[in-house]
Amino acid sequence: xxxxxxxxxxxxxxxxxxxxxxxxxxxxxxxxxxxxxxxxxxxxxxxxxxxxxxxxxxxxxxxxxxxxxxxxxxxxxxxxxxxxxxxxxxxxxxxxxxxxxxxxxxxxxxxxxxxxxxxxxxxxxxxxxxxxxxxxxxxxxxxxxxxxxxxxxxxxxxxxxxxxxxxxxxxxxxxxxxxxxxxxxxxxxxxxxxxxxxxxxxxxxxxxxxxxxxxxxxxxxxxxxxxxxxxxxxxxxxxxxxxxxxxxxxxxxxxxxxxxxxxxxxxxxxxxxxxxxxxxxxxxxxxxxxxxxxxxxxxxxxxxxxxxxxxxxxxxxxxxxxxxxxxxxxxxxxxxxxxxxxxxxxxxxxxxxxxxxxxxxxxxxxx
Numbered sequence: 361x362x363x364x365x366x367x368x369x370x371x372x373x374x375x376x377x378x379x380x381x382x383x384x385x386x387x388x389x390x391x392x393x394x395x396x397x398x399x400x401x402x403x404x405x406x407x408x409x410x411x412x413x414x415x416x417x418x419x420x421x422x423x424x425x426x427x428x429x430x431x432x433x434x435x436x437x438x439x440x441x442x443x444x445x446x447x448x449x450x451x452x453x454x455x456x457x458x459x460x461x462x463x464x465x466x467x468x469x470x471x472x473x474x475x476x477x478x479x480x481x482x483x484x485x486x487x488x489x490x491x492x493x494x495x496x497x498x499x500x501x502x503x504x505x506x507x508x509x510x511x512x513x514x515x516x517x518x519x520x521x522x523x524x525x526x527x528x529x530x531x532x533x534x535x536x537x538x539x540x541x542x543x544x545x546x547x548x549x550x551x552x553x554x555x556x557x558x559x560x561x562x563x564x565x566x567x568x569x570x571x572x573x574x575x576x577x578x579x580x581x582x583x584x585x586x587x588x589x590x591x592x593x594x595x596x597x598x599x600x601x602x603x604x605x606x607x608x609x610x611x612x613x614x615x616x617x618x619x620x621x622x623x624x625x626x627x628x629x630x631x632x633x634x635x636x637x638x639x640x641x642x643x644x645x646x647x648x649x650x651x652x653x654x655x656x657x658x659x660x661x662x663x664x665x666x667x668x669x670x671x672x673x674x675x676x677x678x679x680x681x682x683x684x685x686x687x688x689x690x691x692x693x694x695x696x697x698x699x700x701x702x703x704x705x706x707x708x709x710x711x712x713x714x715x716x717x718x719x720x721x722x723x724x725x726x727x
Contacts, residue, residue: 368388368590369384373722374723376711387590391590392591394664394665395591395667395670396593396595397592397593399584400674400675400679401596402598404580404674404679404695407548407573407721409600410600411517411599413543414536414539416543417542417543418539419497422477422493424473426523432466435503440510440511448509452564452565454564456566458507460561465496465499471492472490495559498553504519514646527635528634533606536608543573543574544574548574549718550571551569551570551571553570573720575719599647602623605625606625626646628640649678652681652682653681653685669682671690671692671693672691673694674692675694675700675701683704684704690709692707693711694713696712
């Protein structure tokens, strides 16, 4: 065996030098020992949130397979009708609720459906200039943000997923590729938008905010390649949808080149024709928080004689269970975000890797 093929070496990239050194030693220690590592995807393997950016892309391009009646049903599904918390107000200071926002969104969607989605009477550029589109875009973001802020992250996740119902799995994958490619080319950061001042509707004039854009992390792709080259299996467990993560993680144009069978993410039920339904497939764990650990216990550990992962990487509270629950885990790779996982910073196993908020690139400094 040549020196080149036997020596563990990660690209220097923008790693914190200490983190890179520890990871190299870990790989050297466990190479070819039937071991495995588990990683989150959004804001860990990449910069940004794949599912959120698809949600943004759907709105911007009006890519839906739902007639107005079904769309109206989906945006209200399992959503409480009580008023939101005090901080969720329109520009006149009135507290909002899901009913007011959904009523306005539904009216806008009827117009958008009749003039663009089902019958291209207007071009995309023309439809984007209508008051209905301006109102629809912002109130969709406003309602989406309110779901996690007032109710639960699970409800917000499912709400996003259900907007893809009516599509086949292949159509969702094709849409994910379009979205990824577009969002990788756009600026990253918060975008603030304001609804129509003409079509104020029941909710009035509101502002919405969303975190736009994606970036590939070549250091993470290289880490995955080096782990695999040394006989250590790589798994992804994500709270985004299975079809989306499969595209990003396996399509060679993005450079991660992972195996589809090693990806565990959210799944909707589907018909025999592979058309997605607005129902979650609870045959598999809900891959968030304790659901991530449950996924490891149910599907991955049995392949390795009951042993846990040697390395786990994540960025937020949704990853905390899988980061902390396995005695076999020697290294926790924390892709640090402000206010996230602060309780794990002093864990002796933790490697803290910072990022540059403006560029989305890793930051080699140790703050």
